[in-house]
Amino acid sequence: xxxxxxxxxxxxxxxxxxxxxxxxxxxxxxxxxxxxxxxxxxxxxxxxxxxxxxxxxxxxxxxxxxxxxxxxxxxxxxxxxxxxxxxxxxxxxxxxxxxxxxxxxxxxxxxxxxxxxxxxxxxxxxxxxxxxxxxxxxxxxxxxxxxxxxxxxxxxxxxxxxxxxxxxxxxxxxxxxxxxxxxxxxxxxxxxxxxxxxxxxxxxxxxxxxxxxxxxxxxxxxxxxxxxxxxxxxxxxxxxxxxxxxxxxxxxxxxxxxxxxxxx
Numbered sequence: 001x002x003x004x005x006x007x008x009x010x011x012x013x014x015x016x017x018x019x020x021x022x023x024x025x026x027x028x029x030x031x032x033x034x035x036x037x038x039x040x041x042x043x044x045x046x047x048x049x050x051x052x053x054x055x056x057x058x059x060x061x062x063x064x065x066x067x068x069x070x071x072x073x074x075x076x077x078x079x080x081x082x083x084x085x086x087x088x089x090x091x092x093x094x095x096x097x098x099x100x101x102x103x104x105x106x107x108x109x110x111x112x113x114x115x116x117x118x119x120x121x122x123x124x125x126x127x128x129x130x131x132x133x134x135x136x137x138x139x140x141x142x143x144x145x146x147x148x149x150x151x152x153x154x155x156x157x158x159x160x161x162x163x164x165x166x167x168x169x170x171x172x173x174x175x176x177x178x179x180x181x182x183x184x185x186x187x188x189x190x191x192x193x194x195x196x197x198x199x200x201x202x203x204x205x206x207x208x209x210x211x212x213x214x215x216x217x218x219x220x221x222x223x224x225x226x227x228x229x230x231x232x233x234x235x236x237x238x239x240x241x242x243x244x245x246x247x248x249x250x251x252x253x254x255x256x257x258x259x260x261x262x263x264x
Contacts, residue, residue: 018228021221023154023205025242030054030146030206031069034247035076038144041245043202045131045138046077047157049118049147050086050103052209058088060102063210074109080134082109085127087117087152119156127160144202148209150221157203202245 014020027033030053035046051057054066062070074082084090090100090111100111112130116122131138140160147153205225209218 018232020155020158021150021224022158022228022232023150023203023225025202025204025245027204027206027246028208029069030066030073031249032247033069033073033146033204034245035069035073037245038202039076042142043144044077044136044142045081045083045144046073047083047085047127047143047145049149049153050084050089050107051148052211052213053146053148053153053206054084054107055103056211057213060089060099060106062107070107079109081131081138083127083130084109084111085114085118085123085156086111090114091117118152119159121159124156124159127156141200144204146204146206148206149214149218150205150225151217154203154205157201161200 025033030048048054054062054070056063084103084107086103088094088099089103090097090113092115094100097113100113104111110130112123112126114120114123114126127143128140131140131143143157143160145153145157145160147156207222
């Protein structure tokens with residue numbers, strides 16, 4: 001896989017805006033998301049990472065345990081409103097779009113073609129163009145962005161909300177640095193609850209992985225989020241209502257699993 005320069009440059013933006021790496025919601029996997037509650041709250045589209053979020057790394061088939069949740073997601077938002085954005089399928093290294101086509105057939109949703117890897121600004125703009133081109137356009141603030149990596153998926157979600165204010169790196173860093181409390185803080189200041197237009201794109205971090213990879217980087221990302229949360233204390237009022245988007249799963253009758261699942 002080519003070197004991900006946009007991901008490597010994220011620490012520069014951290015100098016201006018620590019919240020760029022903070023997720024709004026943390027769940028183990030997509031089975032814990034209540035997609036109907038998200039739709040009722042005003043979210044009309046969804047962006048998903050692929051590897052270790054929906055599929056095994058470098059595989060195109062959905063992890064079997066996620067089938068019911070994935071079907072619910074597609075039925076709730078509509079297939080055209082669910083988009084796969086991956087740094088493998090559909091990226092510049094996917095010659096001829098062969099993997100993207102395979103993933104599209106397997107997951108039954110579109111795959112974004114993008115020349116700049118996540119979380120690059122060009123990738124953010126490509127996502128915006130896709131959703132604005134739909135018959136019923138979806139604004140960036142009406143999106144949920146779900147993924148298992150902080151420096152790609154979560155940063156991508158937090159950058160999407162700044163697109164209409166200008167995409168220059170320095171300008172966006174300074175703007176986001178001086179916003180009150182970031183996306184969630186803006187909602188609290190407005191007194192709104194469950195309104196996607198006030199909250200902005202919802203960044204959802206899935207901490208469980210279906211196959212071990214990039215173990216050290218994942219550990220670093222987890223520690224970074226923990227440190228920033230300690231430095232920026234969480235006001236519970238900021239997250240009021242977000243728990244309604246999380247499902248509590250019943251205990252499985254049989255502890256044996258077809259796939260080995262690695263926890264957070």
